[in-house]
Amino acid sequence: MSKVIKILGTGCPKCQSMTNVVKDVVSTNNIDASIEKVEDIVEIMKFNIMTTPALVIDDVITIKGRVPTKDEVLALLN
Amino acid sequence: MFDWLQHIADWLVYDLLDLDQEQHLAEALNFFIYDTVKILILLVIVIFFMGIVNSYFPIDKVKNYLSRKKLYGLEYLMASLFGVVTPFCSCSSVPLFIGFVRGGIPLGVTFAFLITSPLVNEVAIGLFIGLFGIKTTLLYIISGVLLGTISGIILQNLKLEGYLTPWVKDILANAQKEQDLFKAEKQTFTQRLPIIWTEVLNILKGIVPYVIVGIAIGGIMHGYIPEGFFEKFMAKDNLFAVPLATILSVPMYSNASGILPIVQVLVSKGIPLGTAIAFMMGVVGLSLPEAMLLKKVMTLKLIAIFFSVVTLCIIISGYLFNIIL
Structure with missing residues (x-):
C-alpha cells in the first residue's frame, strides 16, 4: 500500500533538508x-506540534524539530 | 585553559611560517588561528551539552509543565529559564507560540519564553565564553533571563490578547490546561547520543562560515586599530550610544555569529561593554525575519509593541551594564 508522507514546515532551511533526505530515501x-x-501554518498546527520540521507518515508524527538521517527515515518507512 | 592552543598558534605563525612577531600580519594571523580553534571547541562543548539537556527536556515537556503547574508568579522566570535550554530556530517560533496558547499558558509567559530562547541560546553562549570569558557570559545569561522575565510581565499587563490574529483567538478561546503528564519516548543515553551529535554538526555547519569570517575581520581589526581607539567616540557618558547601538542591531540577524567576534574586538579597543552587550542582545534576540514569521499569529500592532518593549528593556540593561561595569 502506498504510504502518505507529509513534511510539515514553513520553509526554513531545516525543513528543506528534511525534504531532501526523505525524497532521496x-x-x-x-x-x-x-x-x-x-x-x-494553520494546517501544520492541526498536527499539534511545536517544533518544525516534522515528518508525518500515514498521519502519524514520527519526527519533530530536527532533520533525520537517511537510515532513520528508511527504518521508519519500512 | 587554552595555553596549549596559544603555544600551537605561536609555533605555527612564528616558527613554521617564520613571521616577525612585530608585524601586524603575524599578530592578526596568530589571533585568527587561536580564536577560531578555541571558539570552535567551546561551541562544540556548549551545543553538545545543551543538546543533552534538551533531549531530556523537550519543548512538549516544558509546555506541559508550564501549563499544569501553579507557579504563583514564578512562571515568567521558569519560562525564561526554559528558554535558555531550548534551542531556538526562528521558524519554530510560530508553532511554539500556538502550542503555548493552546496549552492555556498566559501570553506574557509565552513571551518570556519567546524572548529568552533566541537571546540566550547555545551558540551565543559558546561564542560569549570564547570571546569575553566566563564572567561576562554569566552576566549576559542572567541579564538575558531577567530581561525575558520582566518583558514578559510587562507584556502580560498590557492585555494584548485582542491583537492576536483571528485564528489564534479561536485557539485561545478553546485553550485547555494539559491534563496528562508528558510521556517521553524511552531512550537510553547511547540511543540519544547519535541524534544529539548530528544536531551539533548541523548547527555548526550553519554557523561556522560566519564565525570564521567574523573572526578573520576581527583579527584584521585587532592588528590595525590602535588601543583605546573608540574611547574618543563612544565614551561611557555618551547617552545616545546605547539606544543607537540597540536600534542598529535589530535588523542584523543571520550573521549574528559573525558579528560577535567583531564586537569583541571593538570592546577590546574601547567600546563600553554595556553598549556592546545591548548591541549583541539586539542582534541575537530580535530579528526582522522573526517578526515577519510572527505576522501569522500577531497583528502588526502587537509585533510592534512586543519589539518595542524588548528593545526598551535592552536599552535599559545596556545603561545598567555601563554603570555597573
Missing part, C-alpha cells in the same frame, strides 16, 4: 510513497 529505495509538503 524514497527514490533510491523505490518506496511506493507520496510526498507532500505542508507549508501553511
Whole structure:
C-alpha cells in the first residue's frame, strides 16, 4: 500500500533538508510513497506540534524539530 | 585553559611560517588561528551539552509543565529559564507560540519564553565564553533571563490578547490546561547520543562560515586599530550610544555569529561593554525575519509593541551594564 508522507514546515532551511533526505530515501529505495509538503501554518498546527520540521507518515508524527538521517527515515518507512 | 592552543598558534605563525612577531600580519594571523580553534571547541562543548539537556527536556515537556503547574508568579522566570535550554530556530517560533496558547499558558509567559530562547541560546553562549570569558557570559545569561522575565510581565499587563490574529483567538478561546503528564519516548543515553551529535554538526555547519569570517575581520581589526581607539567616540557618558547601538542591531540577524567576534574586538579597543552587550542582545534576540514569521499569529500592532518593549528593556540593561561595569 502506498504510504502518505507529509513534511510539515514553513520553509526554513531545516525543513528543506528534511525534504531532501526523505525524497532521496524514497527514490533510491523505490518506496511506493507520496510526498507532500505542508507549508501553511494553520494546517501544520492541526498536527499539534511545536517544533518544525516534522515528518508525518500515514498521519502519524514520527519526527519533530530536527532533520533525520537517511537510515532513520528508511527504518521508519519500512 | 587554552595555553596549549596559544603555544600551537605561536609555533605555527612564528616558527613554521617564520613571521616577525612585530608585524601586524603575524599578530592578526596568530589571533585568527587561536580564536577560531578555541571558539570552535567551546561551541562544540556548549551545543553538545545543551543538546543533552534538551533531549531530556523537550519543548512538549516544558509546555506541559508550564501549563499544569501553579507557579504563583514564578512562571515568567521558569519560562525564561526554559528558554535558555531550548534551542531556538526562528521558524519554530510560530508553532511554539500556538502550542503555548493552546496549552492555556498566559501570553506574557509565552513571551518570556519567546524572548529568552533566541537571546540566550547555545551558540551565543559558546561564542560569549570564547570571546569575553566566563564572567561576562554569566552576566549576559542572567541579564538575558531577567530581561525575558520582566518583558514578559510587562507584556502580560498590557492585555494584548485582542491583537492576536483571528485564528489564534479561536485557539485561545478553546485553550485547555494539559491534563496528562508528558510521556517521553524511552531512550537510553547511547540511543540519544547519535541524534544529539548530528544536531551539533548541523548547527555548526550553519554557523561556522560566519564565525570564521567574523573572526578573520576581527583579527584584521585587532592588528590595525590602535588601543583605546573608540574611547574618543563612544565614551561611557555618551547617552545616545546605547539606544543607537540597540536600534542598529535589530535588523542584523543571520550573521549574528559573525558579528560577535567583531564586537569583541571593538570592546577590546574601547567600546563600553554595556553598549556592546545591548548591541549583541539586539542582534541575537530580535530579528526582522522573526517578526515577519510572527505576522501569522500577531497583528502588526502587537509585533510592534512586543519589539518595542524588548528593545526598551535592552536599552535599559545596556545603561545598567555601563554603570555597573
